[in-house]
Amino acid sequence: VGDRQDSNVYIGQKLKSATEVGITAKHVKLGTDISESALLTIVNQLNEDPNVHGIIVQLPLDCNTAIDSDLVTNAIAREKDVDGLGVVNAGRLARGNLDCFVPCTPRGCLELIQSPRGAGLASLAGVSAVVVGRSKIVGSPMAELLTWHHATVTLCHSRTKDLAQ
Numbered sequence: 001v002g003d004r005q006d007s008n009v010y011i012g013q014k015l016k017s018a019t020e021v022g023i024t025a026k027h028v029k030l031g032t033d034i035s036e037s038a039l040l041t042i043v044n045q046l047n048e049d050p051n052v053h054g055i056i057v058q059l060p061l062d063c064n065t066a067i068d069s070d071l072v073t074n075a076i077a078r079e080k081d082v083d084g085l086g087v088v089n090a091g092r093l094a095r096g097n098l099d100c101f102v103p104c105t106p107r108g109c110l111e112l113i114q115s116p117r118g119a120g121l122a123s124l125a126g127v128s129a130v131v132v133g134r135s136k137i138v139g140s141p142m143a144e145l146l147t148w149h150h151a152t153v154t155l156c157h158s159r160t161k162d163l164a165q
């Protein structure tokens, strides 16, 4: 929704990456004046389209209207919620059921932590981890992912006192 320069870059990268791995990806570009109900109708049409297997609503929504972005991400069918931002996938991750879609940045960070080409920590049991930030896209799911891989996690955020300590 809208025309943010940063979002356009991220969307462009996602389309390019999808093509590279053989996924047909289409950008449904919507205007800043779209209403919440019109956006929900489009999400529902994509939910019902058997040719669509995954849906990403790029955030933040760049609109002139009042749209509840949580309502929109929760409207995505859970089996198409490849960003893992809906309550079903996010709830599964929070409870340690890793049979779910996990937001891509935390998933990539875990890959870097575990991979021999990264930190090479195949097992995180007994490891102490500090996550800075509690956003629904990165910080919170990162802390949960580390917790369920048996790390001991400290989650710091904007109200944490003495972060440097």
Ligand SMILES: Nc1nc2c(c(=O)[nH]1)N[C@@H](CN(C=O)c1ccc(C(=O)N[C@@H](CCC(=O)O)C(=O)O)cc1)CN2
Pocket (backbone or CB within 6 Å): 010, 011, 056, 057, 058, 059, 060, 083, 103, 104, 105, 137
């Ligand atoms: N539906 C979604 N919306 C948004 C997401 C998302 O995962 N799903 N994440 C961000 C935007 N974004 C991808 O869409 C994104 C932003 C930043 C990065 C990142 O790794 N940044 C690095 C710098 C990378 C570089 O400069 O090459 C950093 O901050 O250190 C990844 C993805 C919000 N919206």
